[in-house]
Amino acid sequence: xxxxxxxxxxxxxxxxxxxxxxxxxxxxxxxxxxxxxxxxxxxxxxxxxxxxxxxxxxxxxxxxxxxxxxxxxxxxxxxxxxxxxxxxxxxxxx
Amino acid sequence: xxxxxxxxxxxxxxxxxxxxxxxxxxxxxxxxxxxxxxxxxxxxxxxxxxxxxxxxxxxxxxxxxxxxxxxxxxxxxxxxxxxxxxxxxxxxxxxxxxxxxxxxxxxxxxxxxxxxxxxxxxxxxxxxxxxxxxxxxxxxxxxxxxxxxxxxxxxxxxxxxxxxxxxxxxxxxxxxxxxxxxxxxxxxxxxxxxxxxxxxxxxxxxxxxxxxxxxxxxxxxxxxxxxxxxxxxxxxxxxxxxxxxxxxxxxxxxxxxxxxxxxxxxxxxxxxxxxxxxxxxxxxxxxxxxxxxxxxxxxxxxxxxxxxxxxxxxxxxxxxxxxxxxxxxxxxxxxxxxxxxxxxxxxxxxxxxxxxxxxxxxxxxxxxxxxxxxxxxxxxxxxxxxxxxxxxxxxxxxxxxxxxxxxxxxxxxxxxxxxxxxxxxxxxxxxx
Numbered sequence: 001x002x003x004x005x006x007x008x009x010x011x012x013x014x015x016x017x018x019x020x021x022x023x024x025x026x027x028x029x030x031x032x033x034x035x036x037x038x039x040x041x042x043x044x045x046x047x048x049x050x051x052x053x054x055x056x057x058x059x060x061x062x063x064x065x066x067x068x069x070x071x072x073x074x075x076x077x078x079x080x081x082x083x084x085x086x087x088x089x090x091x092x093x094x
Numbered sequence: 095x096x097x098x099x100x101x102x103x104x105x106x107x108x109x110x111x112x113x114x115x116x117x118x119x120x121x122x123x124x125x126x127x128x129x130x131x132x133x134x135x136x137x138x139x140x141x142x143x144x145x146x147x148x149x150x151x152x153x154x155x156x157x158x159x160x161x162x163x164x165x166x167x168x169x170x171x172x173x174x175x176x177x178x179x180x181x182x183x184x185x186x187x188x189x190x191x192x193x194x195x196x197x198x199x200x201x202x203x204x205x206x207x208x209x210x211x212x213x214x215x216x217x218x219x220x221x222x223x224x225x226x227x228x229x230x231x232x233x234x235x236x237x238x239x240x241x242x243x244x245x246x247x248x249x250x251x252x253x254x255x256x257x258x259x260x261x262x263x264x265x266x267x268x269x270x271x272x273x274x275x276x277x278x279x280x281x282x283x284x285x286x287x288x289x290x291x292x293x294x295x296x297x298x299x300x301x302x303x304x305x306x307x308x309x310x311x312x313x314x315x316x317x318x319x320x321x322x323x324x325x326x327x328x329x330x331x332x333x334x335x336x337x338x339x340x341x342x343x344x345x346x347x348x349x350x351x352x353x354x355x356x357x358x359x360x361x362x363x364x365x366x367x368x369x370x371x372x373x374x375x376x377x378x379x380x381x382x383x384x385x386x387x388x389x390x391x392x393x394x395x396x397x398x399x400x401x402x403x404x405x406x407x408x409x410x411x412x413x414x415x416x417x418x419x420x421x422x423x424x425x426x427x428x429x430x431x432x433x434x435x436x437x438x439x440x441x442x443x444x445x446x447x448x449x450x451x452x453x454x455x456x457x458x459x460x461x462x463x464x465x466x467x468x469x470x471x472x473x474x475x476x477x478x479x480x481x482x483x484x485x486x487x488x489x490x491x492x493x494x495x496x497x498x499x500x501x502x503x504x505x506x507x508x509x510x511x512x513x514x515x516x517x518x519x520x521x522x523x524x525x526x
Contacts, residue, residue: 001425001428003419007419008415011415011418011419011422012415014418014422015373015377015414015415015418016377016380016395016398016399016402017399017402017403017406017411017414017415018399018400018403019403019411023411027411027412027415030412030473030474031412031415031416031419033473033474033475034365034416034474034475034478035416037362037475038362038365038366038429040358040359040362041359041362041363041366041429041432041433041436042428042432044355044359044432044436044439046432046435046436046439049435049436049438049439050435050438051431051434051435051437051438052434052435052437052438052441053263053434054249054250054263054293054491055249055263055264055437055441055489055490055491055492055513056248056249056250056295056491056513058250058292058293058295059296061292061293063289063292071153075153076383078153079150079151079153079383079384079385080382080383080384080387081387082382082387082390088382088383089390090382090390090394090397091390091391091392091393091394091396091397091398092392092393092394093393093394
């Protein structure tokens, strides 16, 4: 697998990171070096092997569906300057 | 006696120095606790070492922090780290943060990512325990380089509630201290099921302080053969083998074992999984609601990209980029899915050995703390290769402890136990 500048741009766009031309060239080189070293995993036989999403067996993550204590509106808004009339303000959506 | 501010002026081990306590009595009365910057303390700036969280003062305590406070501990501040835990040397500190310096030789690195935790643990001339965190070796590595004890518990043993996450399936809150007993005592307090973290385990919390002192007679110890082969410094290997010999002289049964799949593949598997999880976790940092914000202008995507690009350091961007790639349609099967399957093979490889052995041992790091200037010359992939000894137990979620051995520049002796077998691990560690 070879990563080119166009793919670096596409990844950066997906990840919401702005890169200038120098950074794109740097990441292209570094990512290719890293993936070359990582690609040896392709040779490992994993037919019929299940994925491990966690290293230990976990029980049910479900809880009873009832209202629990959470942050108040004032507390939630206390950590930002971008707020107005009890709501967060954000960039335009359209 | 130097003040914390004086120590920090010399070694940069804290991002924030601030005292906070809730109770005056308890099992930890008078004990001072430093908290890694990625673990939330109410009202205390908690940035995970990244500029994007500058100014964030959590409205709550992490569960581990709360449990220590409930026992009368006093929080003394937030310790320096690689941004979000992205590093093995604590040189990848975020924009505007200083690199912590090795307490034995300031030209050398502390190790990472819990570098500030190890540094203050070594320098503290008062009763102190560090609350740290490991994803792929971030407790064992700095503990080894700074000459302190670093304990990483089983995944799910300690609640991650209030931890600013790096990789959810790998992150573990642990402790550092000057003695095994202090580590055992702290673990006893912070371990246990937490309804605020559904990945905490139901397994009963043992009385860990009762294990040290039981000796090692008849304990079955496996020396991991691959961990003392190519690439390990002669000095590290000699001190390690001498310590293994000492345990044998005390009655332990010591034999060589092998972990071929782990040593061949754990490094790429770890990085692919860790970066994939990190790239999704860090998607929430967008300059809104908390942490760093900017004047709002442009569209959502323009604003998010502007704040993230300005605040994230190079290594954070690199890991987000690689993680995003590994999860992209067309590449996901070859990288992320493949790695998650090989992770199963690695876990099974360890589990098979634990049918015959109580603990496994290896050096914690293949070298002593390198000089900062040497580390800065390494390429990203050379940096990642340094984690070869620690990624295995971290991927498999196994508890491990690094204990300093020998004279001169510190080296760490790592003891790895089966899931939830922290007791026997502490029992062996105490004898060293």
